[in-house]
Amino acid sequence: MDLSIGEVAQRSGLSVHALRFYEREGLFANPVRRLSNGRRIYHEEDLEWLAICTRLRSSGMSLADIRQYIQLARQGPGNEHERLDLLRRHQDHVEAQVRELQDTLDVMRAKVRIYEAHLARGEADSLWNPSHRAQSDPQPCTPSPPTPTPTPTSTLAPDAEEAS
Amino acid sequence: MDLSIGEVAQRSGLSVHALRFYEREGLFANPVRRLSNGRRIYHEEDLEWLAICTRLRSSGMSLADIRQYIQLARQGPGNEHERLDLLRRHQDHVEAQVRELQDTLDVMRAKVRIYEAHLARGEADSLWNPSHRAQSDPQPCTPSPPTPTPTPTSTLAPDAEEAS
DNA sequence: TGTTGATCTAGACCCGACTCTAGGACCTAG
DNA sequence: CTAGGTCCTAGAGTCGGGTCTAGATCAACA
Numbered sequence: 001m002d003l004s005i006g007e008v009a010q011r012s013g014l015s016v017h018a019l020r021f022y023e024r025e026g027l028f029a030n031p032v033r034r035l036s037n038g039r040r041i042y043h044e045e046d047l048e049w050l051a052i053c054t055r056l057r058s059s060g061m062s063l064a065d066i067r068q069y070i071q072l073a074r075q076g077p078g079n080e081h082e083r084l085d086l087l088r089r090h091q092d093h094v095e096a097q098v099r100e101l102q103d104t105l106d107v108m109r110a111k112v113r114i115y116e117a118h119l120a121r122g123e124a125d126s127l128w129n130p131s132h133r134a135q136s137d138p139q140p141c142t143p144s145p146p147t148p149t150p151t152p153t154s155t156l157a158p159d160a161e162e163a164s
Numbered sequence: 165m166d167l168s169i170g171e172v173a174q175r176s177g178l179s180v181h182a183l184r185f186y187e188r189e190g191l192f193a194n195p196v197r198r199l200s201n202g203r204r205i206y207h208e209e210d211l212e213w214l215a216i217c218t219r220l221r222s223s224g225m226s227l228a229d230i231r232q233y234i235q236l237a238r239q240g241p242g243n244e245h246e247r248l249d250l251l252r253r254h255q256d257h258v259e260a261q262v263r264e265l266q267d268t269l270d271v272m273r274a275k276v277r278i279y280e281a282h283l284a285r286g287e288a289d290s291l292w293n294p295s296h297r298a299q300s301d302p303q304p305c306t307p308s309p310p311t312p313t314p315t316p317t318s319t320l321a322p323d324a325e326e327a328s
Numbered sequence: 329t330g331t332t333g334a335t336c337t338a339g340a341c342c343c344g345a346c347t348c349t350a351g352g353a354c355c356t357a358g
Numbered sequence: 359c360t361a362g363g364t365c366c367t368a369g370a371g372t373c374g375g376g377t378c379t380a381g382a383t384c385a386a387c388a
Contacts, residue, residue: 004365020367
């Protein structure tokens with residue numbers, strides 16, 4: 001039932017270095033015990049906590065905030081309000097992140113569609129394949145059109161979304 | 165129509181330092197021009213590109229990848245496939261991120277619910293308010309129950325989701 | 329005519345989160 | 359008995375992404 005640091009590293013996906021580092025940083029739920037020879041011993045519960053921990057990390061919680069949470073938890077009952085606040089703050093944070101990512105995805109999908117449409121036509125199309133970089137040399141992107149005609153998008157930046 | 169670095173900083177939300185840094189790193193769509201006295205001048209299109217740029221950053225694209233993208237774009241037409249690939253790779257990346265964040269949110273919402281239920285009852289409840297840290301001193305979390313009865317969750321870690 | 333205030337350059341510094349190194353201990357197998 | 363593998367500590371190094379400093383230039387204002 002006892003796990004060595006190597007086993008924990010394997011099963012958690014963290015490096016042994018990172019595990020020692022996390023311990024130094026006070027990120028373990030319960031203080032890591034040692035064998036008489038000084039070697040660390042871990043248990044299943046540590047793995048479970050590490051799993052949450054890495055979830056929190058990968059959702060952008062800083063080690064400092066994780067430490068704070070775990071310190072509250074270590075103090076035992078009585079501070080559940082604080083823990084809840086911490087969790088909720090991070091939850092809001094993650095929700096905001098998701099919303100922003102969704103927005104970004106919308107933008108990127110639009111851009112990808114433009115490129116795709118362009119390439120689909122482009123191979124047989126005079127407009128874009130002229131192997132030498134053509135007309136608008138110094139600004140391959142951007143709205144301000146070199147020719148003031150409503151050109152069919154320049155497929156880079158904050159550009160026209162209207163063409164097909 | 166010309167913008168100073170200070171104005172751009174204000175309007176983009178980036179610091180003047182960051183703007184100069186971005187320029188050094190080759191992240192501008194078109195090379196930043198200078199006034200005769202050496203001061204940088206920017207234009208609306210730079211702001212628009214910076215807006216995309218910060219979107220890409222905040223969705224986790226590295227400055228290196230942004231540089232690569234903008235370098236392709238600067239080369240003019242002919243490499244749309246590469247740009248599209250870059251975009252699509254990042255898109256996949258962001259979609260994966262969103263999925264992971266959603267999972268994390270599920271976990272966190274569950275946890276928050278547990279805390280809430282706990283606190284709602286807790287104030288009048290014998291189980292949790294005993295101001296001194298009670299029974300399970302060194303492990304305030306985790307499943308392995310101090311008492312082997314199916315206790316009503318310990319509100320921290322990868323713990324029972326079943327209680328109400 | 330100073331004194332702000334914005335800008336410039338080069339380069340040092342910082343922070344978070346690891347990652348790695350050196351030097352040593354210990355265990356087990358051959 | 360020694361070679362290999364895992365572990366230990368303290369502390370240095372790395373990397374990304376900025377941030378800040380010093381010292382200089384310039385423009386505008388009172």
